[in-house]
Ligand SMILES: NC(=O)C1=CN([C@@H]2O[C@H](COP(=O)(O)OP(=O)(O)OC[C@H]3O[C@@H](n4cnc5c(N)ncnc54)[C@H](O)[C@@H]3O)[C@@H](O)[C@H]2O)C=CC1
């Protein structure tokens with residue numbers, strides 16, 4: 001029988017994961033999502049055919065997995081209020097909240113719990129997410145497999161063996177969709193200055209990014225080799241790449257991603273203080 005999975009929170013991240021689970025054949029009757037008010041649940045219940053509840057404690061009473069999918073800032077209060085119900089059942093806790101350490105969540109929920117912490121990203125909404133996962137020492141092999149199954153329903157899963165590495169995952173994939181969206185904005189503006197209608201430039205840029213990612217994922221060649229294959233000697237790409245390298249693109253990425261990981265560390269310290 002499928003494990004009973006209760007999502008605390010029914011927003012963007014929860015709906016993305018639930019949608020992916022259902023698409024990949026997970027039984028809807030084994031899924032429950034909660035929110036404080038019925039209005040936030042009507043749409044997800046009608047659209048996805050899952051159980052819903054406005055009572056977190058009752059919803060975790062029969063859960064094998066509790067997915068924490070509320071905003072980090074309210075997590076302390078949400079965990080405190082369902083602590084007794086969680087302790088009575090001891091389900092696997094799977095948190096998608098940015099910044100909150102596994103040990104903090106475990107403490108807020110009363111201690112001695114198997115906790116998987118996940119750093120997902122928004123392309124999960126279209127089944128193309130990339131998530132880093134960390135398991136605390138209480139997580140069993142079967143629970144690891146279950147967490148992998150739930151997150152693989154919306155994309156790629158990579159386990160890290162040290163929790164601090166989730167800060168690097170935040171820099172490489174959690175925050176990274178925004179880097180590419182920035183690149184699309186810049187390419188659209190540049191294409192428009194070169195005379196293309198802006199929406200044409202946008203479509204071409206996005207399709208090119210999609211094609212480059214698909215090609216790189218399907219190829220045995222490294223990104224460097226694929227890049228050189230586009231660069232005809234003395235040609236147009238070589239000129240563009242020279243500009244990007246001379247302008248310090250690699251150094252800029254290094255600095256931006258270091259800043260991102262540092263902010264993830266700061267947030268963990270701030271949010272874990274309660
Ligand atoms: N959206 C993103 O890009 C990413 C989000 N995350 C994490 O996912 C988590 C959820 O984020 P989103 O889904 O974007 O937020 P959201 O605002 O879309 O969803 C939050 C949900 O929590 C519900 N909620 C509020 N109080 C509640 C309570 N007391 N009990 C039960 N449910 C309650 C709300 O009704 C809403 O359904 C956050 O912790 C965030 O850090 C992580 C990585 C990326």
Ligand SMILES: O=C(O)[C@@H]1CCC=N1
Nearest residue numbers: 098120121170174175
């Ligand atoms: O920007 C943030 O803090 C969150 C974490 C990863 C994506 N969004």
